[in-house]
């Protein structure tokens with residue numbers, strides 16, 4: 001059994017997870033990185049860390065269905081039990097999601113349900129919030145809407161610039177994501193999606 005990490009960009013969370021998993025001697029290890037772009041910075045990190053990586057670009061498939069079928073095949077080939085999204089800039093479709101329901105997690109740079117979607121740090125900054133943070137959640141069919149597993153607050157100081165805030169959020173992500181992944185993988189945190197009923 002193993003973990004696959006999916007990324008589209010820089011890959012700093014990917015690296016933090018791999019390093020932590022090695023320090024802590026995880027019995028379920030990160031066996032591969034999947035990126036959807038040839039220019040993802042995560043590739044260089046995978047080479048350095050000697051983690052096998054695959055570039056699977058949706059551009060090379062006629063449809064999202066076929067793209068995700070190829071990903072699923074890759075997961076089966078590597079005995080992947082858990083998918084960790086770390087800056088993977090795509091909405092996961094049913095083809096991949098259904099077999100991994102409750103086995104796929106994501107990290108988002110805000111305190112969800114505030115500021116879902118792209119540019120969450122910029123959205124929070126633009127809104128003038130005084131506290132933001134990071135959220136780790138199970139993935140469902142919505143946009144950053146799955147069951148919340150862990151959150152950590154980050155204060156916005158008066159002297160902060162948006163770059164400083166972004167860096168603070170990344171630092172917190174690099175701590176909270178690896179720790180939370182291990183809690184999920186070991187069953188300390190269970191998947192129990194709720195139906196939220198808003199009335200009134």
Ligand code: GRF
Pocket residue numbers: 007009010011012013014086087088107108109170173
């Ligand atoms: C992180 O801020 C994460 O919360 C968001 O995408 C960013 C990825 O950063 N989902 P990196 O590629 O891991 O450096």
